[in-house]
Amino acid sequence: MSEVKELIEFDKIAAGIADIQEKGNFIPDMSTKEGYQASKRFVLDETTPTRTRLDKAHKTAKEYWKIGGQNVDKKKNEILDLLVDIQKPHQEAYKAHDQAEKDRKQKFEDDIKEKINFFNECCHQASSNNSTGISDLIDRCGEIDTEEGFYHLKKDAIKAREDALQFLNDALMSTVKREAEQQREAELAEENRLRQIQIDEQQEVMRLQQEKMDAQQAEIDRVANEAVAQAQAEANEKQRLIDVAAQAELERKRAIEREEYAKQLATQAAERAKQEEINRQQAIADEQKAADEKRAANTRHVTFIKKGAKKSLMALGVDEKKAVEIVQALSHGEIKNCTINY
Numbered sequence: 001m002s003e004v005k006e007l008i009e010f011d012k013i014a015a016g017i018a019d020i021q022e023k024g025n026f027i028p029d030m031s032t033k034e035g036y037q038a039s040k041r042f043v044l045d046e047t048t049p050t051r052t053r054l055d056k057a058h059k060t061a062k063e064y065w066k067i068g069g070q071n072v073d074k075k076k077n078e079i080l081d082l083l084v085d086i087q088k089p090h091q092e093a094y095k096a097h098d099q100a101e102k103d104r105k106q107k108f109e110d111d112i113k114e115k116i117n118f119f120n121e122c123c124h125q126a127s128s129n130n131s132t133g134i135s136d137l138i139d140r141c142g143e144i145d146t147e148e149g150f151y152h153l154k155k156d157a158i159k160a161r162e163d164a165l166q167f168l169n170d171a172l173m174s175t176v177k178r179e180a181e182q183q184r185e186a187e188l189a190e191e192n193r194l195r196q197i198q199i200d201e202q203q204e205v206m207r208l209q210q211e212k213m214d215a216q217q218a219e220i221d222r223v224a225n226e227a228v229a230q231a232q233a234e235a236n237e238k239q240r241l242i243d244v245a246a247q248a249e250l251e252r253k254r255a256i257e258r259e260e261y262a263k264q265l266a267t268q269a270a271e272r273a274k275q276e277e278i279n280r281q282q283a284i285a286d287e288q289k290a291a292d293e294k295r296a297a298n299t300r301h302v303t304f305i306k307k308g309a310k311k312s313l314m315a316l317g318v319d320e321k322k323a324v325e326i327v328q329a330l331s332h333g334e335i336k337n338c339t340i341n342y
Contacts (some may be wrong), residue, residue, distance in 0.1 A: 009057040010075050020046050021086050030097035039090035047087040116157050119164035126171040134172045139166055148321055
């Protein structure tokens, strides 16, 4: 009689199992809010309270009937297994829906990040493009409206776009300078080539003139040989003086041309050295500017993370001073097993 009396509460609970099973005898449609709520409310309003009641009856029975504890446990587990089986399809359904919603949100997040990553990809492509290609990349980045379609990552998209445009504009300036320098070098090379052709032509004219003079001299020699010895001597001396003067004039002109050419080469070398130094200084300035901007961005990011952590702590009831101390302790690694991510 004592056993029947102590187990009567379990029988009462068991008597209600069929009613609970009947209430849960439906297939929830997780695609609708009503279906999702129906399954969740069934677990919260029907099976969970009954399980709580069962646990309470179990504890009460064990207090008065320790000798028959194994029977009480068995009875409780039999009813618990029934409840678990009843609630299982509902619990699995809304958990599957929760996971699907989580996966959808993750894909949404990944799609936005992929759009933001396009700006970084444009920066990588800049090194393999000429000024026209870089201008096209700038246009493509500029056409993207970061005010729409980036949702909670809008600020990240705006910053990525601004950084990409700054990087691409710097790359464009460097590329334009490099292409202009290459163009100038090509033009100078062409000028030197044309100048050498002109020198070669002048030398050819002088050679022909020399040949003509030699022919004339030969004729003079032939005529002079027929004259008296004195006339021959005077003619030879006169011709020698003419040859010396002509040769001296020719050497003088050639020396002037070589000197002018050497000056041009020296000027070109000085201009190239000057431009290279300007480019080197500009590169140093650009690197310093990029480093400063990176440090400033990191400082802003760390401050933003710390402020967010402080606000979260204050939202939990921590006063502002204590919240600041906790954030500083986390930042310095003074709280074991706790970190703050930047």
